[in-house]
Amino acid sequence: MSCVLGIDIGGTSIKAGLFTPEGKLVEVKKIPTGAIDDEKAFAEVCEGLSSLVVGAGFLPDDVSAVGLDIPGPVDDGGRVGMLPNIRLDPDGLKTAIKHEFGKAALAFVNDANAAALGELWQGSARDLSSFVMVTLGTGVGGGVVTGGKLVCGAFGAGGEIGHITVNAGETRVCGCGRRGCLEQYASATGIVWLYQQACKADGGEHPKPEHATDTITVFDACRDGDACAERAIDQMCDTLGLALAQISCVIDPAAYLIGGGVAGGFDLFAERLAASFRSHCLSTSASARILPCSLGNEAGMYGVAYAALQEAAKGE
Amino acid sequence: MSCVLGIDIGGTSIKAGLFTPEGKLVEVKKIPTGAIDDEKAFAEVCEGLSSLVVGAGFLPDDVSAVGLDIPGPVDDGGRVGMLPNIRLDPDGLKTAIKHEFGKAALAFVNDANAAALGELWQGSARDLSSFVMVTLGTGVGGGVVTGGKLVCGAFGAGGEIGHITVNAGETRVCGCGRRGCLEQYASATGIVWLYQQACKADGGEHPKPEHATDTITVFDACRDGDACAERAIDQMCDTLGLALAQISCVIDPAAYLIGGGVAGGFDLFAERLAASFRSHCLSTSASARILPCSLGNEAGMYGVAYAALQEAAKGE
Incomplete structure (x- = not known):
């Protein structure tokens, strides 16, 4: 009997899921960490991973595959690029894991791409051979799947849809150094910024976001009929629909899956987003579906487990 | 001994190439046609195809694969969509060819996608596992290849890169009914239009294009130092570089291949285009190469022959 580990690497802890090869999540363990270097x-x-494996009744040699979810670029060859937000030595960790689980195949996957793979394996994209995962969080990430396979890109920037230009006239600079990126409008940060701009222009009394990514306040205000919140969400849907239309001109996927924290407001913006997409896209692509993700925060853990399983299958 | 046919379907004639399975073009025959319905x-x-086969010393049953290049959408399942520019009954032609060459596998491929496959098989993209073919002709077409496979799209609009929005403020309507598409600036028609606008604004004496797609006059004027021609080519490179940067945010290909009639001026605009791309793209993708195609007008013929061969291999 074999099992698979899917590991989500964060800034202060890692979250590891133990899966059956068929994709059933058996147990999850959170392991606190500092720098992993x-x-x-x-x-x-x-040690944490081993205790998870043994605790679930497996031996270290039963682990056939270990996937690691990395918050940074990984190219088509599995090479990890710059990791600006965490202290991690991927090669060192790889060697240590290989030593601990001698029979396991290893795979590193970028976090947004991992989420796409997770949804493909056990989530909303199970029946889709092509789709784009759209992760609306602090920033905007993406994962592109065509022909049932992830497109990581020759330089690891496949699915960097947050940096599609949607407003050439923007003066603010994006985190990437360019201007007018989708991320500046459709991320949690972007939505809160659009709302604050609308409130400033309006001048009246409006609910105040508690922090720079507090979309809950904006969504609640919209549900209560606040015109500034409505306006911000309309603008977010307009830019996101425009960006999805550009993607359809390149790979014309069967569906877009919306995930990330902002997807909590999916019921609120789904119809506006679909209408915006249809107004911007080629008529040929108008029936592409826009769906919510179904695995939530665990999508990445599922996805890397799946990627590692595929890696193991290659070696057989 | 077997052979393969690659057939380019045009408005008034078809061009058929007879290939060895290894991709050597043995002979080409042009067959005049009217409507093929x-x-x-x-x-x-x-009859024309048979005489080509027999004339080259093969029997009809030696033909292992027949590929047809279609000027319209073909989806991931090989289904042919609307063909606005030619009168062709694809199903009828398919049945007739199947009857004539009883052992051949058949494949229909969209013309821009076919050109991409041709370059992948025997042209500039032979060593590339991911690239985008950019066909700059009367319009702008494209072919997307990732993981060595063509991305036709769920609805057949994969590679419709001519309809990426590059100027949201455009008032002229594109052939697709939308505004500000790449095709309005980077096609032969677009370049001549940009040049004429520049000449009008300038007011002086400038070489006159002979027709709406006469880029030769514009390129010659540019080589002679005409400032309006320079300006038009700069604008063309700016919009095209912007569009390629958007594509890199989606699939991040290793290279872009420039083909179509406009590629005749590649020497003139290659550097400006590369500079424009690098100014618009994420730094991660800046080393994507921009190359000229090498098979010219025959790329499509090569490409459909290759697609049909792949189809034949599936059936074995």
């Missing part, structure tokens, strides 16, 4: 840290991670 | 027309096409 020396032997001591590698040992702690491996 | 009744038994008489199907018979004439089949």
Whole structure:
């Protein structure tokens, strides 16, 4: 009997899921970490993983595949690029895990791409051979799947849909150094900014977001009929629909899956977004579906487990 | 010994190439046609193809694959969509060809996609697993290849890169009914229009294009130092570079291949286009190469022959 590990690497902890090869999630374990860049840290991670495996009744050699979800670029060859937001030595961790689980195939996958793979394996995209995962969080990420396969890109920037230009006239600079990126309008940060701009222009009394990514306040205000919140959500849907229309001119996917924290307001913006997409896209692509994700925060964990399983299958 | 036919379907004639399975073009034959939508027309096409095969020393049963290049959408399942520019009954022609060459596998491919496949098989993209073919002709077409496979799209609009929005403020309507499409600036028609606008604004004496797609006059004027021609080509490169940057945010290909009639001026605009692309793209993707195609007008013929061969391999 074999099992698979899917590991989500965050800034202060990792979350590991133990799966059956068929994709059933057996158990989840959170392991607190600091920087994962020396032997001591590698040992702690491996110890935590081992106790998860053994606790569920498996032996270390039963682990056939280990997938790692990385918050940074990974190219088509599985090479990890710059990781600006966490301290991680991917090669060191890889060696330590290979030592701990001698029979396991390993795979690194970018987080947004991992979420796409998770939805493809066990989520909303199970019956789709082509789709784009749209992750609306602090930023906007994406994962592109065509012919049932992830498109990581020659340089690891496949699915960087948050940086599609949607407003050439923008003066604010995006995190990437360019201007007018989708991320500046359709991320949680973007939506709150659009709302605050609308409130400033209006001048009246409006609910106040508690922080820069507090879309809950904006969505609640919209549900209560606040015109500024309505306006912000309309603008968000307009830019996102425009960006999806550009994607359809390139790969024309069967569907778009909306995930990330902002997807909590899916019921609120789904219809506006679909209308915006249809107003911007080629008529040929107008029947592409726009769906919510179904695995939530666990999509990445599922996705890397699946990627590692595929890696294991290649080696057989 | 087997052979393969690659057939380019045009408005007034078809061009058929006879290939070895290894991709050597043995002979080309042009067959004049009218509408290809009744038994008489199907018979004439089949007769022409048979005489090509027999003339090259093969028997009809030696033909292992026949590919047809279609000027319209073909989806991931090989289904042919609306054909606005030619009179062709694809199903009738398919039946007739199947009857004539009983052992051949058949494949229909959209013309821009076919050109991409041709370059992948025997042209500039031979060593590339991901690239986008950019066909700059009367309009702008494209072919997207990732993981060595063509992306036709769920609705057949994969590679419709001529309809990426590059100027949201455009007032002129594109052939697709939308505004500000790449095709309005980077096609032969677009370049001549940009040049004429520049000449009008300038008011001085400038070489006159002979027709709406006469880019040769514009390119020659540019080589002679005409400022309006320079301006038009700069604008063309700016919009095209912007569009390619959007594509890189979706699939991040290793290279872009420039083909079609406008590629005749590749030496003139290659550097400006590369500079424009690099100014618009994410830094991650900046080393994507921009290359000229190498098979010229025959790329499509090569490409459909290759697609049909792949179809034949599936059936084995």
